[in-house]
Amino acid sequence: MTQLTPNLASITTAAPxxxxxxxxxxxxxxxxxxxxxxxxxxxxxxxxxxxxxMLAALLIVLxxxxxxxxxxxxAQFIVNSDWRPNExxxxxxxxxxxxxxxxxxxxxxxxxxxFGALPVIYGTAMSSALALVFAVPLSFxxxxxxxxxAPRLLAAPVSFLIEFLAAIPSIAYGIWGLFVLxxxxxxxxxxxxxxxxxxxxxxxxxxxxxxxxxxxxIERTLPLTGRDLFCGSLVLAIMIVPIITAISRDVLRQVPxxxxxxxxxxxxTWWQSCREMLKYSRxxxxxxxxxxxxxxxxxxxxxxxxxxxxxxxxxxxxxPAQTMSSLLAGEFAEASTxxxxxxxxxxxxxxxxxxxxxxxIARWLVVGKNARTAAAH
Amino acid sequence: xLTLLKRAVTVAAVAVCSLASAAEVRLQGGGATFPNPLYQRxxxxxxxxxxxxxxxxxxxxxxxxxxxxxxxxxxxAGSDAPMSAKELKTAxxxxxxxxxxxxxxxxxxxxxxxxxxxxxxxxxxxxxDIYLGKINNWNDPKLAELNPGVKLPDxxxxxxxxxxxxxxxxxxxxxxxxxxxxxxxxxxxxxxxxWPIGSGAKGNDGVSAAVQQTAGGIGYIEENYADHNxxxxxxxxxxxxxxxxxxxxxxxxxxxxxxxAMKGHILAADIWNQPGEKAYPISSFxxxxxxxxxxxxxxxxxxxxxxxxxxxxxxxxxxxxxxxGYAPLADAVQKNVENALNSLSFKGEALKPSIASAK
Numbered sequence: 001m002t003q004l005t006p007n008l009a010s011i012t013t014a015a016p017x018x019x020x021x022x023x024x025x026x027x028x029x030x031x032x033x034x035x036x037x038x039x040x041x042x043x044x045x046x047x048x049x050x051x052x053x054m055l056a057a058l059l060i061v062l063x064x065x066x067x068x069x070x071x072x073x074x075a076q077f078i079v080n081s082d083w084r085p086n087e088x089x090x091x092x093x094x095x096x097x098x099x100x101x102x103x104x105x106x107x108x109x110x111x112x113x114x115f116g117a118l119p120v121i122y123g124t125a126m127s128s129a130l131a132l133v134f135a136v137p138l139s140f141x142x143x144x145x146x147x148x149x150a151p152r153l154l155a156a157p158v159s160f161l162i163e164f165l166a167a168i169p170s171i172a173y174g175i176w177g178l179f180v181l182x183x184x185x186x187x188x189x190x191x192x193x194x195x196x197x198x199x200x201x202x203x204x205x206x207x208x209x210x211x212x213x214x215x216x217x218i219e220r221t222l223p224l225t226g227r228d229l230f231c232g233s234l235v236l237a238i239m240i241v242p243i244i245t246a247i248s249r250d251v252l253r254q255v256p257x258x259x260x261x262x263x264x265x266x267x268x269t270w271w272q273s274c275r276e277m278l279k280y281s282r283x284x285x286x287x288x289x290x291x292x293x294x295x296x297x298x299x300x301x302x303x304x305x306x307x308x309x310x311x312x313x314x315x316x317x318x319x320p321a322q323t324m325s326s327l328l329a330g331e332f333a334e335a336s337t338x339x340x341x342x343x344x345x346x347x348x349x350x351x352x353x354x355x356x357x358x359x360x361i362a363r364w365l366v367v368g369k370n371a372r373t374a375a376a377h
Numbered sequence: 378x379l380t381l382l383k384r385a386v387t388v389a390a391v392a393v394c395s396l397a398s399a400a401e402v403r404l405q406g407g408g409a410t411f412p413n414p415l416y417q418r419x420x421x422x423x424x425x426x427x428x429x430x431x432x433x434x435x436x437x438x439x440x441x442x443x444x445x446x447x448x449x450x451x452x453x454a455g456s457d458a459p460m461s462a463k464e465l466k467t468a469x470x471x472x473x474x475x476x477x478x479x480x481x482x483x484x485x486x487x488x489x490x491x492x493x494x495x496x497x498x499x500x501x502x503x504x505x506d507i508y509l510g511k512i513n514n515w516n517d518p519k520l521a522e523l524n525p526g527v528k529l530p531d532x533x534x535x536x537x538x539x540x541x542x543x544x545x546x547x548x549x550x551x552x553x554x555x556x557x558x559x560x561x562x563x564x565x566x567x568x569x570x571x572w573p574i575g576s577g578a579k580g581n582d583g584v585s586a587a588v589q590q591t592a593g594g595i596g597y598i599e600e601n602y603a604d605h606n607x608x609x610x611x612x613x614x615x616x617x618x619x620x621x622x623x624x625x626x627x628x629x630x631x632x633x634x635x636x637x638a639m640k641g642h643i644l645a646a647d648i649w650n651q652p653g654e655k656a657y658p659i660s661s662f663x664x665x666x667x668x669x670x671x672x673x674x675x676x677x678x679x680x681x682x683x684x685x686x687x688x689x690x691x692x693x694x695x696x697x698x699x700x701x702g703y704a705p706l707a708d709a710v711q712k713n714v715e716n717a718l719n720s721l722s723f724k725g726e727a728l729k730p731s732i733a734s735a736k
Binding site for chain 2: 082083084085086087088089090091178179182183186187211212213214218220221223225226227228304305308309310311320322329330331333334335336
């Protein structure tokens with residue numbers, strides 16, 4: 001005992017009568033780890049700050065790069081549907097539509113390049129929406145099967161396979177889309193749809209194409225090539241099925257057993273009880289769909305191979321289209337003018353803000369619904 | 378005996394050391410993808426001739442090449458389109474730059490028409506109309522007129538084009554603009570344009586794949602790519618009214634016709650739609666670009682090595698062009714290139730190609 005420091009000795013000896021001893025020891029032990037706690041806390045804080053800084057840097061850099069385009073086009077950028085990186089030299093036309101001729105010579109005018117993002121915003125929105133139309137029923141169906149139907153022996157391998165689908169790199173989906181799905185659509189599915197839906201009154205717009213070139217309009221039947229918005233949406237749907245299925249399966253498993261048994265006890269059929277399950281977890285299912293949507297909207301490599309890459313707005317899903325990410329993948333490397341590069345950066349900025357908006361809205365809806373459900377219970 | 382051996386080893390070691398440290402020069406270039414197979418071959422072959430010259434060419438696209446050149450991250454740049462007036466200005470003006478053709482290439486129309494085995498013939502006007510959407514079907518009378526005796530099917534035409542900016546599109550649109558005023562006024566010319574019809578694909582490989590799997594598809598690709606991958610393509614009607622298939626001879630013939638337009642050290646010349654019975658009409662040069670005074674390089678040795686490489690490429694290197702699907706420079710064009718290379722200097726000191734006499 002004599003080797004002990006006087007302090008510790010006094011504590012041990014003074015222990016029985018003095019009550020403050022345990023807190024003193026507590027503070028001492030807290031002090032011992034306090035230093036490292038502060039460091040660790042700051043490290044976690046740093047991690048969070050760096051992530052926020054990265055997002056801020058991304059926004060600032062993109063905004064800065066997009067500035068020339070924002071200054072040139074303003075709000076026109078998101079409503080203009082012309083995407084023409086080259087300038088045009090053409091005969092000038094007067095207000096009457098006739099070519100202006102002065103001193104026996106045709107007057108030429110130079111039309112500067114024009115960048116409008118409406119076609120790619122439309123393409124991204126349409127392809128993602130269509131992908132959800134295909135993917136959501138499939139995913140919910142698969143998730144219900146895994147939770148309510150599949151025997152344990154089958155559920156595990158099927159779950160594994162579905163999760164495995166999510167790990168396949170997107171370029172593999174693209175190659176499969178280009179070499180398997182596209183030819184199938186071109187020679188089988190699309191001609192069949194044309195034969196079936198073509199004669200239906202009110203659906204002729206699906207297979208009709210209007211081309212406008214230099215003030216002339218050409219009407220024709222749309223050639224069905226398989227490289228179109230429809231094919232792009234199908235590939236996207238296949239890519240987002242695993243993520244929606246996996247999350248919805250976990251969500252449906254969270255439904256309390258009492259809830260499910262209660263519905264059955266009340267005489268609900270199997271399907272009615274499933275519907276109650278879906279209804280019970282609707283907000284989380286909505287979150288799963290939102291995550292799928294975020295992946296669909298940002299997907300690049302696969303869609304650029306099958307969507308046809310034409311910056312145009314066509315009513316028919318069987319016409320080539322273009323998405324924001326696929327436009328960036330195609331054009332950024334070889335963008336030859338500063339304005340072109342800047343316009344592409346503005347598209348990237350819009351894509352980033354759109355994804356942010358998706359997530360914020362999804363959060364807000366999900367959290368809001370959760371709060372309401374919690375209040376109801 | 379032992380001392381002799383020791384001495385020999387020492388001498389050898391010293392020799393190796395001096396070889397490694399003194400002579401090695403590194404040169405970094407980049408740009409156009411179109412001549413990349415030939416440039417890579419040149420770099421390999423030249424490396425055998427002069428093992429100390431470590432030359433690297435990155436095929437990142439003409440636009441990126443010119444950007445790297447202007448920012449001086451590249452010692453030399455490759456470009457399919459000559460530098461524009463604005464690009465020249467950014468690089469310090471016309472007097473600061475030497476630009477010369479290294480070889481010529483052709484853009485060919487590849488198609489996939491079910492049931493047609495013959496080589497189809499096209500005219501520039503018909504191709505322009507196809508890409509404008511005015512000719513929509515393979516059995517169009519204008520196509521039938523060019524291809525008597527060929528049974529063309531009733532099948533919609535689906536044009537395919539490059540959706541990435543490319544020298545191939547630059548050449549193709551420039552040629553079509555000489556053939557159709559409507560094309561010039563509504564689609565225009567450039568590395569990337571707004572096509573009114575069809576679908577886009579990336580690179581020669583993307584366009585070829587799209588054409589080959591689309592019944593009724595047509596696309597434009599580089600001749601060397603088509604040859605290398607055995608993709609069939611059509612004949613083009615030239616300015617003299619003859620139907621010509623792209624080959625190194627017919628493209629060289631087109632290049633020879635442009636020699637009058639070349640002057641000084643910016644040897645840019647458009648060789649599409651050239652006169653001459655044998656000239657293939659959709660031809661173009663591809664260029665190398667360097668600073669006239671190579672003071673962007675670190676040493677005179679580096680500058681000398683670059684001059685020697687370019688001299689070799691425009692002479693001995695030309696023999697490698699035809700087997701890779703490129704057209705060598707015609708003699709008259711080569712003379713102009715020699716003059717341009719002779720105008721190079723390093724910090725004011727004139728550089729002469731050290732292998733010029735070996736020719």
